[in-house]
Amino acid sequence: MLRGLVIALLIANLGFWAWKQPTIAQALGLPQPQDREPERLLRQIRPDAIRLQPLPAAASAAPVTAASAPASVAASAAAEAASFDGQACLEAGPLSPAQIPTATKALVQAGVAPGGWAEIRRDIPGRWAIAMGRFENREQLQRKLAELQRLQLKTTEATGDLAPGLILGEFSTSQAAQERLSQLKERGVRTARVVGLTEGRVEVRLRADQLSPAALSKLRALTAADAPLRWRACEE
Structure with a gap:
């Protein structure tokens, strides 16, 4: 009985192998396996109506971007320049009590309106x-x-x-x-x-921000190497 089972399995394997070989299956008249799925083609609706066309937006996107790039760069540069216009900040100090009127007078002469600067005081303990x-x-x-x-x-x-x-x-x-x-x-x-x-003391600084270019130029002109009152860029 076992021998019969082995022979049957051998015949089944040979049959399967023959079925997978196109030349042998064709000679024996066996149906050949199909790797394709023709039923999907049958479900298509008007496949002859399909046409591939280029997208107009994609074709014109590159020229538009290239043309607008210089304009956007120029606009960004102009905005950046405008952001610095009138935003300069200078400060003087620490000042002695006798120097405060001198610094205030310099700001007025530079065209800074009253209230356009701040007096910053800090107590230094002894x-x-x-x-x-x-x-x-x-x-x-x-x-x-x-x-x-x-x-x-x-x-x-x-x-x-x-x-x-x-x-x-x-x-x-x-x-x-x-x-x-x-x-x-x-x-x-x-x-x-x-x-x-x-001894303990009070440290005073005068700070003026949003200076106009004219005021900035005048205050910087007052800052010489031997000047008793010096203006410099504001500290953070």
């Missing part, structure tokens, strides 16, 4: 320090430094008029320096004192 010294020599300074190190206090050497001396801290207000000095005295520091390093 600096105070807790200092020790001045010592008579470096040896005395080193002895005092060793004492402070035993108290685990950080110090730096003073410079300028306070040298040779030691600085036990810098502060932005006199009150903060006095409070720290009280704490140091409780820890055994006896000869330290509060000294002023720099």
Whole structure:
């Protein structure tokens, strides 16, 4: 029975192989397989009416773009130039109180209307320090430094008029320096004192934006290497 099954499978495979060979299938009168689908052609509606034509828009798009490119570039350049017209910004400072009237007068003479500039003020805090010294020599300074190190206090050497001396801290207000000095005295520091390093001040700048070309030219002309009042491009 198994032998019969094997023979039947062999005959079936040979038949399938013969059916796939066009020459053998034609000689035996077997139907040949078709890889095409002719039924799709039969479903077409008036295939002879189909015509391929170029698109007019696509054909004319390139000339129109090429012709309009120079105009668009010119318009963009003109718009960019216009955006900078009257938008120049200059500022002067930091100014001392005596220089503010001079800077204001320069703006008026350049044709800037009152209110066409801004006065920018910034408070610069002073600096105070807790200092020790001045010592008579470096040896005395080193002895005092060793004492402070035993108290685990950080110090730096003073410079300028306070040298040779030691600085036990810098502060932005006199009150903060006095409070720290009280704490140091409780820890055994006896000869330290509060000294002023720099005084607090107000920094003033005059800023004028949207300047006309004429005003811009006049203000720049006032800026010489030795001029007491100098105008420069505004900072961001």
